[in-house]
Structures are given as structure tokens and as C-alpha cells.
Amino acid sequence: MPWLLVLPSLVLAFAVIGYPLYEIMRLSVADVSRFGQVRGFVGWGNFSRMLADPVFVAALVRTLEWTVAVVGGTVLISMPVALVLQQDFWGRGLARTIVMLPWSVSLSMAAIVWLWSFDGNHGMVNTTLQSLGLLSGPVQWMALPQTAFPVEIAVGILVSIPFTVTIFLGGLSSIPGDIYEAAAIDGATRTQSFRLLTLPLMRGFLNIAIVLNVIYVFNSFPIIWVMTQGGPDNSTHILVTYLYELSFRLGRPGMAAAVSLAMLVIVFAFTMVYVRMQSREAA
Amino acid sequence: MSRKTVRRSLWCWLALSPIVVLVLFPFAVMLSTAVKPIDEVLAYPPRWLPTRLAWENFADMWQAADFGTALLNSLVISILATFLAIAVALPAAYAMSRLPFRGRGLYRQFLLVTQMLSPILLVLGLFRMAAAIPLGDGTLVDTRLGVIIIYGAFNIAFAAWMLASYFATIPRDLEEAAWIDGCNRAGAVLRIFLPVAAPAIAVTAIVTFVASWNEFTVALTMLRDPSKLTLTLRVVNLVAGRYSVQWNQVMAATLLATLPVAVMFAVLQRWLVQGLTLGAVK
Numbered sequence: 001m002p003w004l005l006v007l008p009s010l011v012l013a014f015a016v017i018g019y020p021l022y023e024i025m026r027l028s029v030a031d032v033s034r035f036g037q038v039r040g041f042v043g044w045g046n047f048s049r050m051l052a053d054p055v056f057v058a059a060l061v062r063t064l065e066w067t068v069a070v071v072g073g074t075v076l077i078s079m080p081v082a083l084v085l086q087q088d089f090w091g092r093g094l095a096r097t098i099v100m101l102p103w104s105v106s107l108s109m110a111a112i113v114w115l116w117s118f119d120g121n122h123g124m125v126n127t128t129l130q131s132l133g134l135l136s137g138p139v140q141w142m143a144l145p146q147t148a149f150p151v152e153i154a155v156g157i158l159v160s161i162p163f164t165v166t167i168f169l170g171g172l173s174s175i176p177g178d179i180y181e182a183a184a185i186d187g188a189t190r191t192q193s194f195r196l197l198t199l200p201l202m203r204g205f206l207n208i209a210i211v212l213n214v215i216y217v218f219n220s221f222p223i224i225w226v227m228t229q230g231g232p233d234n235s236t237h238i239l240v241t242y243l244y245e246l247s248f249r250l251g252r253p254g255m256a257a258a259v260s261l262a263m264l265v266i267v268f269a270f271t272m273v274y275v276r277m278q279s280r281e282a283a
Numbered sequence: 284m285s286r287k288t289v290r291r292s293l294w295c296w297l298a299l300s301p302i303v304v305l306v307l308f309p310f311a312v313m314l315s316t317a318v319k320p321i322d323e324v325l326a327y328p329p330r331w332l333p334t335r336l337a338w339e340n341f342a343d344m345w346q347a348a349d350f351g352t353a354l355l356n357s358l359v360i361s362i363l364a365t366f367l368a369i370a371v372a373l374p375a376a377y378a379m380s381r382l383p384f385r386g387r388g389l390y391r392q393f394l395l396v397t398q399m400l401s402p403i404l405l406v407l408g409l410f411r412m413a414a415a416i417p418l419g420d421g422t423l424v425d426t427r428l429g430v431i432i433i434y435g436a437f438n439i440a441f442a443a444w445m446l447a448s449y450f451a452t453i454p455r456d457l458e459e460a461a462w463i464d465g466c467n468r469a470g471a472v473l474r475i476f477l478p479v480a481a482p483a484i485a486v487t488a489i490v491t492f493v494a495s496w497n498e499f500t501v502a503l504t505m506l507r508d509p510s511k512l513t514l515t516l517r518v519v520n521l522v523a524g525r526y527s528v529q530w531n532q533v534m535a536a537t538l539l540a541t542l543p544v545a546v547m548f549a550v551l552q553r554w555l556v557q558g559l560t561l562g563a564v565k
Binding site: 002123271 | 289291295299302306308309311313315324327328329367371374375377378379382384386393397403405407408410411432433439440493497504518540541547548
């Protein structure tokens, strides 16, 4: 009887995830034509071509930079934001709503609006920075490799903050308030009680926020695809955007399948880290 | 209000001001550009305030982007995908929270792994799967049905997980009392359990709906025919690969596409946020 209730979900998830997974495994060791016809078995051929491809290697390195920068920036900003939102102050409900707002906006829509805001000639970012005296002339942000990627990282951080702040707020509310009073009586300063009480008690939540964000950011496709499609001159490709291009633009399904599989292994490894953390939290 | 609270409130808002500005900045850009006449959009240097409100942007955009069709497609796809996900997740969540069965831990782990898999990682396989399934004259590629099934499947894990967490908080006594009163198990579920669980189901449905509404990658891969595109895809197509972009129309479109969801989110924020993180933390 319980299995009968679980069965529909299992069948649907298995079909829609299992079959594509099988296809990807099959293609990754096959010689596949531009149009997706399997012509034979090549063993590790697709993988060795993948590793020999300079665009792939550059995208791999950039994915690492992207993930570290976005997750690191998100956590560094979200912690103080959560600490402030935890205070009792006038208008806290409004402040929480504003901070959470980016969550409701689709990533592709956010990317479009930021793309327009960073427009070199008519964008409001240049205007605002110039009127504040922070820029002397307009910058063509999205046309230059050295600015396009950092802008995308900044957008990535902004859209990841709501989720992370929520996890931190959950963690902060689980800390009993009286330990701070006790620490204050013992003469602890605010910095001391943050470093010696809040941080250690928040560690579980911090770890979960980091691991989940790593998985989400590693898989994040719309921001870079909408803002630069991996350009200019392949300078903003991360693995997911390159994977999409290999699959549907460059017509190299065999190698795309190899890239998919490599990424699945990485995500699976992080998921296992998360599962272990969860079971330790529960214990 | 004491002076201390006033001072603290000022400090808190001051500390939050950078993030508040950054969050509201894109909304201000959307609003400002959406009501500008095109010559002012392209004027240099750009200004925040237009000299007149160009409401015609919305009508022009509605025509040029075939916005109504895209809106309808997004509604149909998101509603049916939500319905599909809830329909299969609901019994599964009930089993997970109420009936001990062999392999329950394994099932939970399976859900967790599927939740971590983003469709982009499987995008090539998903496309080939859709292309292998015949439907009418063609295949599942470039059909709304294909997108609905994929959205539904990828939302099961989240929906089942979230529903099960809520169900665990509903006291068993309620149903057990109904059994004593002569209700059978199915009757107790229908008459006692489901009404109590209704708010949880509603929150899960809303979150699933918003996720489908906002999705981009699968729609980009599966849909080609302009009459089938979803709203997000339609708006992206106004920008991507265009030589000249009508930014005032694009911002009018993004505003219409995001504002309803943002307002709903702001109103229901307390419940939604609680639900959104339930799957993640415990």
C-alpha cells in the first residue's frame, strides 16, 4: 500500500531523469554525428577530446572562479544582512520583504534588466556612477572580457542572497537569546560574542548554505547565457553555457554528453557531502 | 517609542541601505525605461525621469511580442505542471510522513538526488528523449505537453519533501479519532486530513507554480514555434540576437512579467519563505 502511493512519483521522476541520464551515458562513449546519429563506439574518445579542448579547460577554470566568487560573496554579504534583520527594529518586516524580493524574479528577467542597466551608452549604472564621481567616462561593461565576467558574478551574488539570508535567519532564531545575556554579564564584547558564540553555533547552517549554494551556482545557466552567451570571444563561458553551446549550437553531442557526465559526477559528489551533513545535523 | 529604538532602527536601515538600493535599482530601471518614449531611451546622457509617460510602450510591446499568447502559454504550462507535480507528490508525501515502509530512507535519498539535478545537466538527454516520443504528426519536441511533463517531474522532489515536512506537523490524533468514529482510512484522509493540510498544499503549489513560471533553460531547449513560447522565453527573444533592441518595450515586458509574481511574493512572503527553505534545512 505505501509503495502504491509512492509509485506514481517514482515512475515519473525515473522516466524523466533516468532516460536522459542513460542517453547521456550512451552518447558519451559514442561517435555521434552533428544531427545526433550514433555511428559507433569510441570509448574514452569524447573525454580525451574534451580534455584537449582549450575552451573546455578555460570554462572549467572559470566555473571554479564563478562558483567560489559567487558563493563566497553571497555568504560574506548574507551573514551581516541576516544579523541586522534578526534585530528588533522599526520596519523590519518591510526590510525583510525587500531583501527577499529578488527571489521572486526569474533569473533570465533579472539578467535582462541588469544587461540594460550596464549598457555602455544608455545604461543607468554608468550614469549613476558618473554622477557620484566614481567613473570619469562611460564603460562598455558587457563588451569587455575583463568587466563582463565580474558584472555577471555581481548579479549572481545579488540573486543568491535571499535564499542564503533565509537559511541564516533560521539558524539565528534557533540560538537561545539568554546565552548572549550570560556572555554580556561575563564581560564579553559584541565582537567576542559573535566570534565565540554566534559563529560556532551557526556552523551547521553555514555549511549547508555553502554546499547548497555551490550546487545551485555551479548549475546556474540563465544569467551568463542571457547577458553574454559566453562571449565576448568565449571569455565568459562556464561549463553549463559551454555545454549548451556544444549540444545545440556547435553540433557536438558526443563531447557535450562527456561534459554533462563530468558535471553530474561533480554535483553528485557535492550532494553526498550535503547528505552526510544532514544526517550529522539530525543525529 | 523610546529614543533607543529609534536610534537602533536608524542604524539598522543605514546598514541595510546598500542592499536595499541594489535590490530596488533594477525595479527603478524597469519602471523608468518602460514609460520613456524611444528617443529619450536613446538620448545621451540618460535620465531617470521621462518628460512624458509613454504608456503606448505597453500596447506596442503587447503587439510586437505577441505578449498575450506568451502569457497564456506560461499560465497553461505552469498550472498544468503544478497540478502534475502535486498530484504525484501528494500521495508520496502522505506515505512518507504517515506510513512506515521498507525503503523509505532510500526513497528520501532518491528525492534529494533528483532535487540536486538541474535540468541543464541533462538538457541533451531531455531533448533526445522528447525527440524519441512521437506525438501527433511530430514528437514531444516543440510541444507544451513536453515542457509540462519535464517541469512536473523536476518539481516532484521539492513538492514531496515540502508536503511531507508539513504533514509531519499535523497531529495523528485527528485521523485516529475519525477511525474510532467509524471512518475508514481513505475517508479520514479525505474528510479530516486534506482539509487540515490544505494551506500546506496551497503554499507548495504556489512555489511550484512560480518555479515553472520563471524557468528558462528547458523552455529554451524545447520550444521553437513562436506561438508556443513562454513569457520568459519570449522576453529573452526580444533581446537575444537582435541588432537593435527596443529597450522601452523590453522593460515594459519584464515589468509585466515580474511585477505580479513579485507582489504576490511580497504579500505571501512569510509563508512562502518558510516553505522554500523547508526542503533545504531539515
